Amino acid sequence: MPVYNVVGIREKSGRAMKKIYRGFDETEVRALALHRDGLIAKWIEQHPYKPATDAQKQRLAQLGCSSGSELNVKEAGDLLRAILSGDQPADKQSLVYARQLRIETTTYVGQKQLYDALFRQLLHPGNEQHLVAWFIFRVYRTLAAGDQRSIICGPEHAVIQRIAQYLVRDAEVMSAIRQYRAGREWIRFGHFIDSQGQVQRGGRMDTFAYQQAKACFEKAFAKIPLLRPPISTDTDPSSILPSLFPEPDRIIRHRTLQSLKAS
8 A cells, every 4th residue: 555644733732744645545644644643734645666676676587577677666566467377468447447446456467456456446345336347347348258349348338337226136146146156257257268369268158147137138139229339429328228128126026026926
């Protein structure tokens, strides 16, 4: 976690004070100083990370990376882990999402490492909506077969959020999502060919959660051509979502009625 020097004025006494805090960014540190010490921050400066160690630079040079001397210790650590594990660089979209979730990382982090960090963060209580939305988005990316032209470019999209609201209160779906072992399984589901031409195995496609998410998309595809971009700019997918995916309490009642009829 980054370290910051904070200089400010004590809220009650009006006296000047200088203190060191750890926080994700300046906004968090400013709030922490006020909450913990009643310190109104007037000046904040982040401590720079230490440069890469000699051992890190030497190892990176052995691996054919000439930029080791320009990296800090955290960047060098992420890059080494990515290279030694054969990981691919994390995509920009996932890096942005990680920052939104306040996950500390660098642009040199590997994709598998980043997805594992995302998964761990989203498993925390209170993150259920984010967890389901991220899972659903990764199912969509698998269904899109890597097509980058789609209008759905992240878990915040209205279609993803509506499906997440539809599924988040389904206990069976939530249980199935949590049974995946690591976030790297969500990079792609099923078997696929990586950038090196090797066959890789992603997350299972036969889970209840995957099948439910896939069914939701198939239902949406019948109304919205999500996989056939470009889509008309005057098309508003959110306008038909309520009819496609009703409120969760209606889903639960419908499933209960089905169970009663079956018995």
